[in-house]
Amino acid sequence: MYKILKKDGRAKRAEFTTVHGTVQTPVFMNVGTVAAIKGAVATSDLEQIGTQIELSNTYHLHVRPGDQVVKKLGGLHKFMSWDKPILTDSGGFQVFSLSSLRKIKEEGVYFNSHIDGRKIFMGPEESMQIQSNLASTIAMAFDECAPALAERDYVEKSVARTTRWLARCKAEMQRLNSLPDTINQNQLLFGINQGAIYEDIRIEHAKEISQMDLDGYAIGGLAVGETHEDMYRIIEAVTPYLPEDKPTYLMGVGTPANILEAVDRGVDFFDCVYPSRNGRHGHLYTNLGKINLFNAKYELDDRPIEEGCQCPACRRYSRAYIRHLLKAKEMLGMRLCVLHNLYFYNTMMTEIRDAIDRGEYQAYKKRKLDGMMNGQV
Amino acid sequence: MYKILKKDGRAKRAEFTTVHGTVQTPVFMNVGTVAAIKGAVATSDLEQIGTQIELSNTYHLHVRPGDQVVKKLGGLHKFMSWDKPILTDSGGFQVFSLSSLRKIKEEGVYFNSHIDGRKIFMGPEESMQIQSNLASTIAMAFDECAPALAERDYVEKSVARTTRWLARCKAEMQRLNSLPDTINQNQLLFGINQGAIYEDIRIEHAKEISQMDLDGYAIGGLAVGETHEDMYRIIEAVTPYLPEDKPTYLMGVGTPANILEAVDRGVDFFDCVYPSRNGRHGHLYTNLGKINLFNAKYELDDRPIEEGCQCPACRRYSRAYIRHLLKAKEMLGMRLCVLHNLYFYNTMMTEIRDAIDRGEYQAYKKRKLDGMMNGQV
Ligand SMILES: [Zn+2]
Ligand SMILES: [Zn+2]
Numbered sequence: 001m002y003k004i005l006k007k008d009g010r011a012k013r014a015e016f017t018t019v020h021g022t023v024q025t026p027v028f029m030n031v032g033t034v035a036a037i038k039g040a041v042a043t044s045d046l047e048q049i050g051t052q053i054e055l056s057n058t059y060h061l062h063v064r065p066g067d068q069v070v071k072k073l074g075g076l077h078k079f080m081s082w083d084k085p086i087l088t089d090s091g092g093f094q095v096f097s098l099s100s101l102r103k104i105k106e107e108g109v110y111f112n113s114h115i116d117g118r119k120i121f122m123g124p125e126e127s128m129q130i131q132s133n134l135a136s137t138i139a140m141a142f143d144e145c146a147p148a149l150a151e152r153d154y155v156e157k158s159v160a161r162t163t164r165w166l167a168r169c170k171a172e173m174q175r176l177n178s179l180p181d182t183i184n185q186n187q188l189l190f191g192i193n194q195g196a197i198y199e200d201i202r203i204e205h206a207k208e209i210s211q212m213d214l215d216g217y218a219i220g221g222l223a224v225g226e227t228h229e230d231m232y233r234i235i236e237a238v239t240p241y242l243p244e245d246k247p248t249y250l251m252g253v254g255t256p257a258n259i260l261e262a263v264d265r266g267v268d269f270f271d272c273v274y275p276s277r278n279g280r281h282g283h284l285y286t287n288l289g290k291i292n293l294f295n296a297k298y299e300l301d302d303r304p305i306e307e308g309c310q311c312p313a314c315r316r317y318s319r320a321y322i323r324h325l326l327k328a329k330e331m332l333g334m335r336l337c338v339l340h341n342l343y344f345y346n347t348m349m350t351e352i353r354d355a356i357d358r359g360e361y362q363a364y365k366k367r368k369l370d371g372m373m374n375g376q377v
Numbered sequence: 378m379y380k381i382l383k384k385d386g387r388a389k390r391a392e393f394t395t396v397h398g399t400v401q402t403p404v405f406m407n408v409g410t411v412a413a414i415k416g417a418v419a420t421s422d423l424e425q426i427g428t429q430i431e432l433s434n435t436y437h438l439h440v441r442p443g444d445q446v447v448k449k450l451g452g453l454h455k456f457m458s459w460d461k462p463i464l465t466d467s468g469g470f471q472v473f474s475l476s477s478l479r480k481i482k483e484e485g486v487y488f489n490s491h492i493d494g495r496k497i498f499m500g501p502e503e504s505m506q507i508q509s510n511l512a513s514t515i516a517m518a519f520d521e522c523a524p525a526l527a528e529r530d531y532v533e534k535s536v537a538r539t540t541r542w543l544a545r546c547k548a549e550m551q552r553l554n555s556l557p558d559t560i561n562q563n564q565l566l567f568g569i570n571q572g573a574i575y576e577d578i579r580i581e582h583a584k585e586i587s588q589m590d591l592d593g594y595a596i597g598g599l600a601v602g603e604t605h606e607d608m609y610r611i612i613e614a615v616t617p618y619l620p621e622d623k624p625t626y627l628m629g630v631g632t633p634a635n636i637l638e639a640v641d642r643g644v645d646f647f648d649c650v651y652p653s654r655n656g657r658h659g660h661l662y663t664n665l666g667k668i669n670l671f672n673a674k675y676e677l678d679d680r681p682i683e684e685g686c687q688c689p690a691c692r693r694y695s696r697a698y699i700r701h702l703l704k705a706k707e708m709l710g711m712r713l714c715v716l717h718n719l720y721f722y723n724t725m726m727t728e729i730r731d732a733i734d735r736g737e738y739q740a741y742k743k744r745k746l747d748g749m750m751n752g753q754v
Contacts, residue, residue, distance in 0.1 A: 035701070040417035040708035044693060065676065065701040072677055073697055081693045299442065302450055316421060316458045320450050324412070324442040331417035331708050 002216070002247050006356055010239070010266040013356035016216075016247050019186045020077065020085045020137045025247060025268040026352050028259070028345045029055040029087055031276060034064065035080045038276050039338030040331055043082040048312050049339055050346035053085040053137075055271045058130050059094035063113050063120075067133035075135030075183040087271075088136035090127045090169075090192075092143050093220075093252075104144065106161065124168035132176040135183035140218065141169040143192045148225035155196045159205050166191050166209060188215035190249060196221060197230045199237045206241035216269070217242045218249040223258070223272075232261055239266040256285060256348055256372060260365045263352055270349075275341035280334045282326045285344040287368070288375025293323045293337065311343035312336070379593070379624050383734055387616070387643040390733035393593075393624055396563045397454065397462045397514045402624060402645040403729050405636065405722045406432040406464055408653060411441065412457045415653050416715030417708055420459040425689050426716055427723035430462040430514075432648045435507050436471035440490050440497075444510035452512030452560040464648075465513035467504045467546075467569075469520050470597075470629075481521065483538065501545035505566075509553040512560035517595065518546040520569040525602035532573045536582050543568050543586060565592035567626060573598060574607045576614045583618035593646070594619045595626040600635070600649075609638055616643040633662060633725055633749060637742045640729055647726075652718035657711045659703045662721040664745070665752025670700045670714065688720035689713070 006013040016023045030037055030051045037046070037054075046054065056076060061067055073079050076086050095102060095109050102111035108123020122130075127142035143162040146155050173189045176182055191214040195202035209217065219238055222231045235250065242248055249269035250262050259270050275285065282293040286306040291298075293305075304314035305322070313322065313336035325333025348368070355364030383390040393400045407414055407428045414423070414431075423431065433453060438444055450456050453463050472479060472486050479488035485500020499507075504519035520539040523532050550566045553559055568591040572579035586594065596615055599608050612627065619625055626646035627639050636647050652662065659670040663683040668675075670682075681691035682699070690699065690713035702710030725745070732741030 034705045034707060035698070036705075036707045036709045038707065040712040042689075042693075042709055042713070044689065064705055065697075069676060069697070069701075073679055073695065078679075079695075079698050079701075081698070299446060300449055302455075312419075312421065316419075318450065318456075320442075320446070321412070321456050321458070324446075324456075328411045328413075328441055330411060330413045330415065331712070332413045332419055335417040335708070335712075336419070 002245060004245070006359075008356045008359050008361040009264065011263050011356050011361045012244075012266055012268060013353055014247065014268060016268075018085050018137045018188065019184065020083060023052050023085055024353055026259075026263045026349055027052050027269055028349045029053045029269060029271040030342055030346070031055050031271055031273050032080070033057045034060045035070075035076060037338065037342070039280055040335040041276075041338055041342070043080055045312070045339060046082070049343040050350065051084070051342065052346075053087060054082055055087045055089070056134070056136070057091070057094060058088045058127065058134065059091035059098070059122075061088075061134060062091060062130050063115050067130040071133035071135070071183065075133075077135065085137040087138040088131045088134050088140065089251075090140040090142040091122055091130065092127070093145050095122055096145050106164075108142070124165040125172045128169055128172040128176055132173070132182055132184075132187060136187065137184070138188045138190055138216065139173065141166045141189060141191045141214075143194055143220060145221045145224065146194060146196050148196060148221070150196050152198060152201075155194075155198055155201055159194050159201055162192070162194050163205065163208055166212065170212060170214065190214060190216040190218050190247075192218045192220040192251070193238055193242065194221045197226050197234055199234065202234055202238045203241050206238050210241065210243050214246070216247040216249060218251050218269075219267070220251045222250065223253045228258070231258070232265070235262055235265045235267065256345070257369060259348070260352070260368060264361065264365060275345045276338045279338035279341040282323070282333070282337055284337055285341055286375075286377055287371045288377045289372055291319075291377050293319060293326055298323045305340050306344075309340065309343065311340045313340040379622060381622070383736075385733045385736050385738040386641065388640050388733050388738045389621075389643055389645060390730055391624070391645060393645075395462050395514045395565065396561065397460060400429050400462055401730055403636075403640045403726055404429050404646055405726045406430045406646060406648040407719055407723070408432050408648055408650050409457070410434045411437045412447075412453060414715065414719070416657055417712040418653075418715055418719070420457055422689070422716060423459070426720040427727065428461070428719065429723075430464060431459055432464045432466070433511070433513070434468070434471060435465045435504060435511065436468035436475070436499075438465075438511060439468060439507050440492050444507040448510035448512070448560065452510075454512065462514040464515040465508045465511050465517065466628075467517040467519040468499055468507065469504070470522050472499055473522050483541075485519075501542040502549045505546055505549040505553055509550070509559055509561075509564060513564065514561070515565045515567055515593070516550060518543045518566060518568045518591075520571055520597060522598045522601065523571060523573050525573060525598070527573050529575060529578075532571075532575055532578055536571050536578055539569070539571050540582065540585055543589065547589060547591065567591060567593040567595050567624075569595045569597040569628070570615055570619065571598045574603050574611055576611065579611055579615045580618050583615050587618065587620050591623070593624040593626060595628050595646075596644070597628045599627065600630045605635070608635070609642070612639055612642045612644065633722070634746060636725070637729070637745060641738065641742060652722045653715045656715035656718040659700070659710070659714055661714055662718055663752075663754055664748045665754045666749055668696075668754050670696060670703055675700045682717050683721075686717065686720065688717045690717040
């Protein structure tokens with residue numbers, strides 16, 4: 001159940017209630033691709049960094065350890081020891097981005113595993129079955145994420161197929177949720193809007209899927225190579241045509257600035273690998289801009305990554321120490337950086353929610369962007 | 378200050394008081410080579426796994442980040458955020474094992490850095506200066522660790538030089554501890570007994586260094602290729618000639634069985650990379666024997682690594698989950714395994730102390746060894 005608590009312009013402050021607890025939105029989902037956040041971050045750490053919801057990848061878990069294994073072990077929540085909400089993607093994005101050999105048909109996609117090359121078929125029904133086995137809180141519909149610069153003609157056909165796939169996803173999900181041995185019989189389904197950067201195709205598609213009474217709606221196929229301007233233009237154009245009384249999820253986005261802009265255009269849910277991936281490379285977010293901890297100027301810097309930050313890294317360790325760990329290739333260096341970056345993102349979402357609650361989102365957004373762009377770290 | 382609380386045969390139950398707190402012995406020191414325990418284990422984790430004392434490596438820290446850097450940052454305790462005791466080795470072992478190009482002279486050793494090949498000189502004074510900069514709780518004397526199978530003639534000359542070096546270490550340490558800008562003016566110095574597997578050389582050397590009134594005594598040059606029988610024979614022969622009112626440290630040893638046997642021969646301090654190194658490879662210690670988590674039979678095993686274990690891995694995660702993480706090369710898998718193994722070692726030391734306190738060390742040792750050798754995991 002999605003309930004809007006407050007609006008500030010188009011920014012929505014809401015809460016989304018699931019069988020695994022309530023999520024306060026706007027929210028950033030912390031990405032744990034194979035049922036763990038990269039950088040040796042355990043679910044026990046997530047409680048310290050303010051994680052509300054975790055995202056795992058259907059394709060990756062299907063090939064290893066296998067969704068049947070996860071089902072036998074009681075589902076993802078039990079498997080990774082996490083009792084709050086989990087969203088799984090549909091596997092579609094990985095199928096389209098990781099497999100070089102693939103054939104798209106009306107029934108679904110034939111492709112080779114990126115691990116051992118074996119042939120796999122995945123269509124709407126298979127994706128729903130895998131996600132039902134994983135027993136995530138929210139399943140994503142199986143769609144085709146067309147390339148950012150795809151031709152109009154290709155995109156039209158692809159979007160039409162994605163719509164047909166969505167109807168099949170919904171039917172299959174209803175069937176699965178009614179089976180007695182389904183772990184999470186309340187699994188939710190989000191549909192995905194596609195259409196590359198063609199506004200009219202996007203809007204038509206948004207109108208169509210809005211009729212299908214899904215639990216939430218995602219904007220997919222962005223942040224895949226188009227400009228930021230195109231991305232903001234598409235979000236701005238599409239969100240008015242998605243149901244306001246359902247959550248809106250902008251998939252795979254993005255930088256702190258991207259999130260601030262998208263919230264302003266009505267988006268509730270986000271996910272992105274940037275904080276964990278950048279953290280593993282010593283690139284850190286602060287309110288005064290980014291830091292590259294490999295920089296020699298931090299060799300003797302005994303300050304935390306960010307003064308006042310309450311993350312497990314900053315509460316205890318200095319830039320100089322973490323820099324040393326990174327240079328010595330000690331995993332702990334990566335772990336501390338990932339914890340800081342995720343905490344930064346999660347804390348920014350808390351600030352965003354507070355700002356909307358107070359009706360001061362514009363002022364907050366401006367202040368935050370100014371600090372990150374023009375601050376002196 | 379070392380105070381024996383109880384004896385049970387030759388097993389000693391004692392406590393060792395330092396400026397960084399009191400260590401209950403027998404104790405296992407957790408190895409953090411470059412000021413961090415490998416496997417993304419932070420000092421904040423150490424409190425959860427019962428670590429009393431950490432060990433770092435002088436040679437590694439000298440080449441990176443540099444002991445001057447650590448000194449400027451306030452010493453190792455502040456650098457790694459750890460307020461309990463730290464022991465640093467002398468750097469000698471690494472100089473002799475990591476450098477292929479080295480020349481041993483009376484003044485010390487000339488060798489090339491294993492990182493960038495640059496020429497380094499290290500003698501007793503340099504080792505003490507580096508360790509004083511690191512400001513560890515306990516510094517180790519600079520010695521030569523002769524190969525296990527070295528000729529008698531070579532060992533005699535080497536040990537004589539190690540004795541001369543020890544006198545220089547002691548003088549230099551006294552000088553450094555009296556300097557106003559020394560961070561830890563109470564730094565302790567342990568001498569090291571050498572002599573390969575020649576009992577008579579070992580005993581003569583033990584007698585000599587026992588006269589030098591050091592803060593503790595180590596048995597070095599074991600677990601370097603000799604048999605376990607030779608190792609136990611040497612420990613048994615040497616400990617009676619080391620001061621009973623000082624701690625005895627068996628360097629680089631070893632398996633749980635090695636530790637149980639050595640405690641029985643009067644040893645107090647241990648260190649070894651086995652628990653962390655084995656953990657990173659999915660090899661786990663339990664009271665019923667070792668587990669290799671890569672084994673397919675754990676794929677669906679929802680039990681913890683060891684039933685009843687209170688470590689952060691077992692309190693929350695299953696064998697199946699950790700196995701999946703290891704197979705997917707997720708750092709978290711290694712981290713959880715290292716935490717379990719260190720907890721296993723630290724807990725065994727607690728059991729050892731309790732058994733000595735109760736005067737039941739023999740029965741405990743037999744039971745523990747039986748379980749590990751003949752148990753069904
Ligand atoms: Zn922080
Ligand atoms: Zn355990």
